[in-house]
Amino acid sequence: MTPSEPAAAPPARWEHFEHRADMGVRGFGPTPARAFEQAALALAATIADLATIEPRDAVDIVRQAPSLDLLLVDWLNALIYEMAERRMIFGAFEVEIDGERLRGRALGEPVSRARHAPAVEPKGATFTELAVVEDRPGQWRAQCIVDV
């Protein structure tokens, strides 16, 4: 629940933001790709404590969308799908964005009730509070509400 790098003006960090019924995920970074990686960490942290997740197995993800904000929804929904289908939990992410195309890698391990004590199962990323914007030069913000 706490930002991963709480130091002042970090280059990349994530946070949750309030929604009455569900959870907002937000990533900051110097590029959209870094912000997407951080948003993915925020998503994973809705499920479990990131410190408990071992990056043992990698899953590659490729998505394409006509805009950055749709690409964020697609990226987060791809992660939700892969975690559900593979019964995995991810705790580290790598993203490259080239125009409309995203190539990503999620690292994690099979979900363990005992070690991860997963709290919620995300259902999907929504368009609510959806934004991928450059707040100031070199500071990108990628966010949306996730239905849990």
Add this chain to the structure above:
Amino acid sequence: MDISRFEKLSDSAWRVAPFGDMRVPAIIYAGEALVTEMDDKVFDQIVNVAKLPGIARAAYAMPDAHWGYGFPIGGVAAFDPKEGGVVSAGGVGFDVSCGVRTHLTGLTRAQILSAQDDLADALFDHVPAGVGSQGEILLDDQEMTAMLSGGAAWAVERGWGRKADLTRIEEGGRALDADPAAVSDFARKRQRREMGTLGSGNHYLEVQEVAEVFDPLAAAGFGLKRGECVVTIHCGSRGLGHQIGAEFLREMAVAAPNHGIRLPDRELACAPINSELGQRYLGAMRAAINCALANREIIGHLTRQVFARFFRHAELPLMFDVSHNTCKAEMHEANGEARELYVHRKGATRAYGPGHASLPEPLRPFGQPVLIGGSMGTGSYVLAGMAESEARAFSSACHGAGRRMSRHAATRAWGGRQVVDELRARGIVVKSPSMRGVAEEAPGAYKDVRAVVDSAEAAGLARKVACLTPLVCVKG
């Protein structure tokens, strides 16, 4: 929310006259205190819904309305295909056909208490709950297709349920015109190990005592006796519904301009009912309804298996099963004539009044049971649909207490272990794989469910029949 933004129709009905692009008024049914407590976003969202093409009569919000996605949760809107009406994936939501069912046990509180801990452990062991859990049932593609078109009737045919249950489920346990071919391979894969699983979040299985009866005739008709216990199950269409919701939300949002639809909020993603995309979504969404109905039927079967170990003669007949995230084609009056309308209920329950032809004969004199989930501590309610509800909101009512606090705020306010211990001291046994999940679902994080059902009754949506308080709660 600022109550002065509404025209007061009564103590429990508030209207926003059409302005800007609104095609119809927006109406909220709730007492003044509940309306004041609602997020301003409810106002924005219900006004946006009133702007959608082909909307009939008004956009409605139920007493438990809160900030949702596009539609408020607790939102009801009906669309007329002959007037260019739309079907909205956002108006149904991710957990398609999420709903509640209640089984009667005929057992007294004392009987449940005699086995309370062991029963809780056995239910927790036998009914898969929580993230990463999976059922014993593995569906291949052929069986998946059969399930998606057969619903609860499919589950009964396979031995996971009883034929008599089907009359106590909306549409006889099976949504017609489901189109399994419209369900993606992703959605199928996501579901193949999830049949008969509870899920997580606010989903639960509870053993509850009928603590109070408000309407003795209806309670007797429903089989509810004060001091006896019931089992209530709250869950939906699991990964399949979530995947269908996500896929069609995106497709409808991108395609809206091609249909000449200007979305006031992208989350209201929709397509004309009479379009290829609209029809394909309806086919997939009905398949997801069948998935939810089958899932709850299987969980009911698993629950019966557990009860049989402790109480040999407990049959656990199904009292009723009702969904609260759906779009259904129904006949209603609009513009002075009976029309087929596509009624979206997002976090809202259908609530047919007494005499409605779709109700099974034993329930028909009393109106449709409306099952309202509360929280782990405050209990739940059984209501009955009222005749007036048809004119109020296309025969709809509320679905739950509604959160008053975010999940994040709840975990700051309570610890999961603390919640479990406090509830145990009050005689309620909670089982969950996640203590953080319990904290997020703490009773204090929810609004007062009594205020919600009192408002529903005062507004003429549904009347109170009985109050149920939990003895065992299995949380996902």
